[in-house]
Amino acid sequence: MSFKLSQRSLDKLDGVHPKLQQVVAKAIQYTKVDFGVTYGVRELAEQERLYKSGRSQTMKSKHLVQEDGYSHAVDVVAYDGSDVVWEINVYDDICDAFKQAAIEVGVSIKWGAAWSEGDIREYEGTAEDAMNAYIDLRRSQGRRPFIDGPHFEVIA
Numbered sequence: 001m002s003f004k005l006s007q008r009s010l011d012k013l014d015g016v017h018p019k020l021q022q023v024v025a026k027a028i029q030y031t032k033v034d035f036g037v038t039y040g041v042r043e044l045a046e047q048e049r050l051y052k053s054g055r056s057q058t059m060k061s062k063h064l065v066q067e068d069g070y071s072h073a074v075d076v077v078a079y080d081g082s083d084v085v086w087e088i089n090v091y092d093d094i095c096d097a098f099k100q101a102a103i104e105v106g107v108s109i110k111w112g113a114a115w116s117e118g119d120i121r122e123y124e125g126t127a128e129d130a131m132n133a134y135i136d137l138r139r140s141q142g143r144r145p146f147i148d149g150p151h152f153e154v155i156a
């Protein structure tokens, strides 16, 4: 089964790095799980609000417009029919589709549930393995993992 991005999702890609737009366009063809785009570009005021509320870890978000004039990040949301799905296992399936797309487009992408693991194209195992490696690393450092499964960003 293949899925299509809604007009609303396509609108959210406005102002996003062109290669990341291409990755999203391919990933929707490969994914086993339907998804939409909820965020591309984020305004500074919105970032401040998310940072203060703890929903974002940084004021240097890749969703902010970068030096090249584009947002370098997107957030997705998974769907089961018309239901929104938040379970993380669904997002690692989406990451696997992003990986295949990123290889074809030829762009380095980082996943928000495996910050330490670098380019998703270089993952040796599945996205789930990469997330677990990140969690293990953070725990070994006595730090809490910050799992942001819906988030994908260009490594500039």
Ligand SMILES: [Zn+2]
Residues within 6 Å of the ligand: 039, 063, 073, 074, 075, 150, 151, 152
């Ligand atoms: Zn994000």
